[in-house]
Amino acid sequence: MNKIYDIYKTLYEIYGPQGWWPILGHGYHKLDYTFPRNQNEIFEVCLGSILTQNTTFISVIKSLNNLYVKGALHVDDIEDMNVYELKDAIRPSGYFNQKTRYILEFIKFYKALNGRVPTRDALLGVIGIGEESADSILLYGYNKREFKVDAYTKRLLIELSFIDANAKYKDIKNLMETSLKECIKDENELLKTYQEFHALIVAHGKKYYSKKPYGIGCILKEVV
DNA sequence: AGCCAGGCTACCG
């Protein structure tokens, strides 16, 4: 046992299972784990990972639904779609010019995979896919054990004095993965914990780590 | 009215 795992258990007790990644085909129900995912679901996770960059998932759902009602929530349909139509569909998620470019670049990469699982480095080579998006795609799309770090994760760990402000993505990812591997030996259980933990951090982060000063009322300060 | 959102790239020193 260690403090990181204690944090996970506490968040799980408070918020319960989050069931990420929500898939439109499942009506966005919670706890819609599919293992393994089919190609449409994998692609939807990829699309959502790009669309949610610096954007709330509520807005992403609107964009995905715009594509869905056009019957275009699939790789080939988006590729063939008029670019202005695509921009208009994803407008609710913001940065629609950038994200349209990112999506079209990603589709070229994705189709070249031919159904195979991309490496993390290969994903990072795609324009528009940074570390968090790559981990998001691997963790939630491909069910790979890659911890996803986001702004809330960093704020939380700074507030709880696990890291300092200049910690890099890699450092934080390594802290989380190393700590959890100490406690969880079963690979499938470890995967599910990575998936839940990030989602739980977002749930908690929205409440206590959105507005400065961060961490007011955060119960985790009494846990670690 | 202003700040924030489940980031990333390009460009600067």
Place this chain on the structure above:
DNA sequence: CGGTAGCATGGC
């Protein structure tokens, strides 16, 4: 290398 402007809409 580290730091930062720009990207855009929507919710509160």
